[in-house]
Amino acid sequence: MNAIEANKSFIKEVIDEALYCARQKGLLSFQDIPDYVIEVPREKGHGDFAANVAMLMARQARLAPKTIAGIIVAEMAGDKISRFEKIEVAGAGFINFFFTNNWLYDIPAQVIQMGEKYGYNDSLNLKVQVEFVSANPTGNLHMGNARGGAIGDTLANILARAGYEVEREFYVNDAGNQIEIFAQSLEARYLQLTGHDVIFPDNGYAGPDVIQTVKNIIRDKGKSLLELDSSARRKLMIDYALKEKLAYIEKTLLDFGIKYDVWFSEQSLHDSGKIEEVIQWLTEKDFIYEQDGALWFKSTIYGDEKDEVIKRANGFTTYFAADIAYHKDKFERGFDWVINVWGADHHGHVARMKGAMQALGYDPDRLDILLMQLVRLYRGGNIVRMSKRTGTTVSLDELIEEVGKDAARFFFVMRSPDSHLDFDLQLAKQQSQENPVYYAQYAHARICSIFRQAEAAGVNMAPLKEIDCSLLNNEEEISLLRKIADFPEEIMIAARTLAPHRIARYVLDLAGLFHSFYNHHRVLNSDLPLQNARLLLMAVTRITIRNALDVLGVTAPQQM
RNA sequence: GCGCCCGUAGCUCAGUGGAUAGAGCACCGGCCUCCGGAGCCGGGUGCGGAGGGUCGAUUCCUCUCGGGCGUACCA
Numbered sequence: 027m028n029a030i031e032a033n034k035s036f037i038k039e040v041i042d043e044a045l046y047c048a049r050q051k052g053l054l055s056f057q058d059i060p061d062y063v064i065e066v067p068r069e070k071g072h073g074d075f076a077a078n079v080a081m082l083m084a085r086q087a088r089l090a091p092k093t094i095a096g097i098i099v100a101e102m103a104g105d106k107i108s109r110f111e112k113i114e115v116a117g118a119g120f121i122n123f124f125f126t127n128n129w130l131y132d133i134p135a136q137v138i139q140m141g142e143k144y145g146y147n148d149s150l151n152l153k154v155q156v157e158f159v160s161a162n163p164t165g166n167l168h169m170g171n172a173r174g175g176a177i178g179d180t181l182a183n184i185l186a187r188a189g190y191e192v193e194r195e196f197y198v199n200d201a202g203n204q205i206e207i208f209a210q211s212l213e214a215r216y217l218q219l220t221g222h223d224v225i226f227p228d229n230g231y232a233g234p235d236v237i238q239t240v241k242n243i244i245r246d247k248g249k250s251l252l253e254l255d256s257s258a259r260r261k262l263m264i265d266y267a268l269k270e271k272l273a274y275i276e277k278t279l280l281d282f283g284i285k286y287d288v289w290f291s292e293q294s295l296h297d298s299g300k301i302e303e304v305i306q307w308l309t310e311k312d313f314i315y316e317q318d319g320a321l322w323f324k325s326t327i328y329g330d331e332k333d334e335v336i337k338r339a340n341g342f343t344t345y346f347a348a349d350i351a352y353h354k355d356k357f358e359r360g361f362d363w364v365i366n367v368w369g370a371d372h373h374g375h376v377a378r379m380k381g382a383m384q385a386l387g388y389d390p391d392r393l394d395i396l397l398m399q400l401v402r403l404y405r406g407g408n409i410v411r412m413s414k415r416t417g418t419t420v421s422l423d424e425l426i427e428e429v430g431k432d433a434a435r436f437f438f439v440m441r442s443p444d445s446h447l448d449f450d451l452q453l454a455k456q457q458s459q460e461n462p463v464y465y466a467q468y469a470h471a472r473i474c475s476i477f478r479q480a481e482a483a484g485v486n487m488a489p490l491k492e493i494d495c496s497l498l499n500n501e502e503e504i505s506l507l508r509k510i511a512d513f514p515e516e517i518m519i520a521a522r523t524l525a526p527h528r529i530a531r532y533v534l535d536l537a538g539l540f541h542s543f544y545n546h547h548r549v550l551n552s553d554l555p556l557q558n559a560r561l562l563l564m565a566v567t568r569i570t571i572r573n574a575l576d577v578l579g580v581t582a583p584q585q586m
Numbered sequence: 587g588c589g590c591c592c593g594u595a596g597c598u599c600a601g602u603g604g605a606u607a608g609a610g611c612a613c614c615g616g617c618c619u620c621c622g623g624a625g626c627c628g629g630g631u632g633c634g635g636a637g638g639g640u641c642g643a644u645u646c647c648u649c650u651c652g653g654g655c656g657u658a659c660c661a
Contacts, residue, residue, distance in 0.1 A: 331589060371655060377589090397590080399591065467624090480621080546626080
């Protein structure tokens with residue numbers, strides 16, 4: 027249990043005891059204690075924690091909230107309350123708790139002891155899978171994939187620190203209609219490049235990267251493919267191209283700091299018969315009907331706008347059929363929780379996907395789909411349009427090349443997934459105060475610099491046991507300690523609400539508190555006990571900044 | 587038309603139903619002969635609108651206006 031959780035549950039204990047005590051004395055009548063909240067007030071003047079239990083009990087106790095709160099506080103007794111400096115009733119009936127600083131002074135030792143593990147919570151013994159990016163292997167990775175990558179990977183990091191066993195997965199769309207069109211595009215380019223006058227398919231992939239792939243094929247195979255019949259030629263070309271594209275995708279994502287545990291092939295679901303299997307099962311259970319020669323899944327019974335085709339009249343299954351088999355497979359692999367990161371343009375797919383899981387007998391709440399709004403790319407004031415078809419796009423590898431991995435990842439996660447993201451290339455690569463990623467990194471580098479100074483002066487921090495943390499008692503030091511203590515809880519909230527942007531904000535807040543401290547107080551000074559305490563504070567601040575940046579996939583430089 | 591997301595300060599955005607709605611940028615004015623000035627300190631009435639439920643709504647519900655996306659036997 028992290029420190030904030032521990033405080034909350036301690037307060038809950040104190041309150042519940044007081045409530046039972048009051049009831050026994052006949053001061054208060056109630057059936058059950060309502061599900062009240064211990065929260066951290068926005069205002070510092072309202073204490074470290076506040077409880078709203080009195081307001082929630084007013085009705086059943088038939089007393090004014092403030093009266094109830096007063097009774098509760100009066101019943102608190104014993105050595106437990108010695109941990110509080112003050113307990114007060116305020117506002118509409120809040121009970122505000124002011125801790126003494128002692129719990130904060132225990133934090134540095136915990137951080138030092140856990141080191142890079144600080145921010146990890148106790149294991150939950152639950153398996154969660156995060157599937158993200160899953161870009162079609164028919165082109166380069168675009169800004170949408172990039173945002174999905176940053177969000178998905180950061181979320182996976184958060185979940186791991188929240189105590190889950192996490193697997194990252196990439197679903198490879200190596201089957202279906204898109205691949206067919208891709209094959210046609212490859213073949214057309216091949217024939218054109220070998221001197222044949224053929225028409226390029228209307229809906230084909232016209233980007234320059236496809237031409238490059240075909241040139242690579244010609245380099246390796248020459249004109250030998252001309253001797254094959256069309257289907258053999260396409261097969262060969264698509265195998266070559268998929269391999270090349272997947273290698274590109276894997277490498278680019280690695281450069282982006284993302285390493286997958288599983289690459290899952292859609293084709294494998296076709297090959298193993300799992301798609302047919304699930305269609306048959308759903309048909310038997312009457313979730314599927316035939317109309318106009320096609321098979322339809324009854325997604326409207328799960329609130330979808332319309333039923334969805336699962337097998338076309340031409341006998342080909344749709345991507346939806348594969349997706350059902352795929353998600354069934356996920357649950358069969360034993361995940362307690364399955365999370366998909368999708369672009370908002372796929373939101374129409376959510377209801378039927380969850381419906382399909384329900385039809386299969388799985389609790390749809392075990393599947394969460396994190397929709398992220400799309401990215402608008404700017405260069406200075408001008409919008410850069412993205413389109414695979416025209417080829418006028420900035421790809422993820424180019425983005426990393428231009429602005430660097432750190433800035434790119436930070437920018438993609440600093441906004442809520444629900445929020446449209448305007449990504450300005452010019453801003454992201456600017457090494458100035460306008461660029462937030464440097465603010466956090468600079469704090470880290472600055473702390474490193476303090477330690478370099480200390481070392482140069484022959485100053486060593488005393489052993490932990492000999493350091494008196496209670497010397498850290500000014501406003502900036504307390505705020506900094508408090509923020510550091512929040513980190514594990516912040517991770518839990520980010521995990522629960524699928525909100526990776528919270529960590530970006532957290533690290534900026536933490537860096538801000540550090541900078542403020544730094545400008546108000548000197549670490550290296552002639553007061554040895556104080557110097558030791560502050561060195562310790564710097565050490566734990568550095569660890570926390572580094573760990574938070576690590577969650578974001580951003581490096582923590584020693585100097586800049 | 588219908589569905590989903592979003593409308594919060596000049597701009598870009600935070601804000602697990604709580605008590606006086608916050609950051610960054612931009613703008614103005616200040617700051618250590620000293621650990622990195624990529625820093626710090628100060629300067630701010632704005633939740634698109636109208637109803638409804640709640641002790642209490644930026645947050646939940648309904649309607650409405652504005653923007654994005656979706657609404658294929660594509661994925």
